[in-house]
Amino acid sequence: MDYIMKIKEKLTLSNIFTGIIVIFVLAMLLSPDFKGLMTQNLMKIGLFQPEVPKGPTDELAAGISANSKSEEILFKNPDGEIIELSDQKGKVVFINFWATWCPPCIAEMPSINKLYSEFRDNEKVMFLMVDVDNNRTSSQKFMDKKKFELPVYTPASSIPSSYMSGAIPTTLVLNKYGKVVFKHEGMGDFSNEEFKTFLTKLTIE
Incomplete structure (x- = not known):
């Protein structure tokens, strides 16, 4: 006792x-x-909302282009094929640099998956989930485990510091003319209505 x-x-x-x-x-x-x-x-509860550009998209992207052949940016797609970012002109390109061991990357992934599910049938929008570790097996296993449908890409060339300076996650959006009109370092909720409206607007400008 x-x-x-x-x-x-x-x-x-x-x-x-x-x-x-x-x-x-x-x-x-x-x-x-x-x-x-x-x-x-x-x-x-509303934290980590990415700041969506308010002004004209061309003005916001001054000097940052994906269409310069002198600095071609290459990725390997889910089928193992090399794609050139400059060849995606005419599409709005959503790029997310991430890694499987990165907690902020893991945190924002459901919101990106939700965004992807709403735009996946839109031929004017392209999603590149770029594994910075260049380990397709590990990153695809992560996607399968979490039941995410996001397409996994890996870098096939150096990535300019104007695109990613080393912080992950880093998210970019390129307009139809290959200009970077959105850049966000750190996690964000990309499933909110404001961001979806922003992405939709880019497809018709």
Whole structure:
């Protein structure tokens, strides 16, 4: 009985709360999936909304082009074929640089998948989910496990720093003329109505 009483004395609310906090912090540090899940919940209450450009898209993209043959940007598509970014003129291109071990990337992926599901049948919009680790097997396994339908691409050339300076996730949108009209470093909720309207507008400009 004395032994049980001693245990009860140690299990104060303060100790229990401290233990929960320690477990939570360890989970955040050791599990990218758990950290991604927590961040997803924050996104659901309106945080991490990407800032959509308000002005004319051509003005916003001054000097950043995907159509310069002197600096061709290449990717390998899901079928293993090399594609040139400059050849995608006429399409609105959504590019997301990500990695399977990156919690912010994991957190924003459901919103990108939802966006993709709404535009996947639109021939004027192209999605490139670019695995910066260049490990198609691992990245496709991640997509399959999460039941995401997003097409996995890998880099097949160097990526200009104007596109990605090293931070992931980094998301770009190119207009039909190959100009970068949107760039966002860090996670974002890309399933919101404002962003969808922005993407739709680009297809008709």
